[in-house]
Amino acid sequence: MRRIVIALLVIVILAAAAFWISRPKPVAVFVETVGSGSVEATLANTRAGTIEACQRTKLSTIIGGRIEYLGVKEGDKVEKGQLLLKLWNDDQQASSALASAQVTLAAKRSEEVCIAAVNAEKEAKRQAELRVRGFVSPSREETARTDAEVRRAACATAQADIAQAEARLKSTRVDQGRVALYAPFAGTVAKIVGELGEYSTPSPPGVQTPPAIDLFDDSCLYVKAPMDEVDAPKISVGQTVRITLDALPGKTLPGTVRRVAPYVSAVEKQARTVDIEVDFAQPADAAGLLVGYSADVEIVLATREKVLRIPTAAILEGGKVLLLEDGKLVERSIKAGLANWEYTEISEGLQAGERIVTSLERTGVVAGAAAVEEQAAR
Structure with missing residues (x-):
């Protein structure tokens, strides 16, 4: 009997040791305490935006x-x-010189003809006076009056020739502007x-030819960025924007939406987007930036202060989170409010001070699993 008892004890001890050795080890997880703070609802551009000049022209x-x-x-x-x-336009300059000479010539001719017209009118008036006094015949007076009218018309024609010559000169100058x-x-x-x-070579219609000169005014800059068509109805002029640039790492510049394109851009093999334009809230911030820099924009749709929040990355599909309670992972459903890529507002399901798991990507992090908190490296 004694031997049987000893054997049973040995078996129990071995079984307990095997269970202890083979038991699942607790998974190490990162934990964050639920607290309060501000949460913003934001939108970000789908592809990199660009710093643009308010005035830019490509001249040809x-x-x-x-x-x-x-x-x-x-x-x-x-x-x-x-x-x-x-x-090169020597031919145009020669034509312009010729037209200028013709203007001068027409003016001289007009002066000559109009002087003759004035004298003819004086002679017609003198002949009319002589006819009244009976010194000349009516036919003589008629001849003088007709000559005066012809010369007056010739003067008007000469003045019209001046206008024509000036128009021709103006035309040659327009040609030089080409x-x-x-x-x-x-x-x-x-x-x-x-x-x-x-x-x-100028760029004919339908043919893409590089312009001769690309000119821009960098005293006024703005950001042009594509936004997903799904987000377009949420965007309006005047909304607050945060601007970040790869050229200025770690720096955020404030801005405001100044324009939302009234149409959707459909580029082959790319998502349909709506372009927005963003002004710098402080123009001095744009000083020194280069036209063509890449830029990202984050539009602030709404902000709530002092609300219960958790990291967005801690939320499982279906609106659930994992809590670490007494060495085990417990699943709980939540109701979310405002959210962005960093934080999500919690309306229901959690209390301040509870500890939620943030390392959801680790193997074995599932509801019911044994777990221990891992301290993040400082």
Whole structure:
């Protein structure tokens, strides 16, 4: 009997040892205490936005030709009205000189004809007086009056010739404007296509030809960013925006929505988006930024202060969370309010001070599993 008891004790001890050795080890999890704070509902752009200039133009001459004058280089600052580029146009200048000479000639002829007309009118008046006194015949008076009228008409024709010559001169000057590029505003030359002596070709309809000069004004900048079409109805002019740039890591600039495009952009192999334009709340923040920088925007739709919140990453599919209670993971349903990628407002299901699991991606983190808290490295 004694041997049987000893054998049973050995078996029990071995079984207990086997169970102890083979028991599932508690999974280590990161835990965060439920607390209060602010939560914002935000929207972010789907693809990187771009820093744009408020004024930017791509200039090309109306007609093609050989570049005779190139007065700027890439990166140069220019003033409004400054001549930037001109094509060879000696033929136009010759036509303009000829038209100018014709204006002068027409003026001289008009002066000659109109003086003769004035004299003819004086002679007609003198002949009329002589006829009244009976010194000349009525036919003589009629001849003098007719001559005066003819010369008066000739004077009017000569003056019309002056107007015609001036119009022709103006036309030649308009033609000269077809071969020259002037700065429509003060700005910076971004790019020049063509060198002195090369042939410059304008861009005909339907054909993408690079412009001769790309000019922008960097004294006024804004951000243009694409937003998902699903989010477009939530966006309106005047909403607060946070702007971040890869060129300024760790820095956030305030801004406001100034325009929402009235149409959806459909680009092949890309999601349909709506472009928005964002102004910098403090224009001085944009000083020194380069046109073309990539930028991201985060639109603030709503903000709530001092509400119960948890990290958004701690929420399971179906609106549930895991809590660490007495060494076990317990699942609980919650009701969420405002949310963003960082925090979610909790309306129901949790109390301040409870501990929720945030390391949901780890293997074995499921409801009912044994768990221990792992301290995050400082």
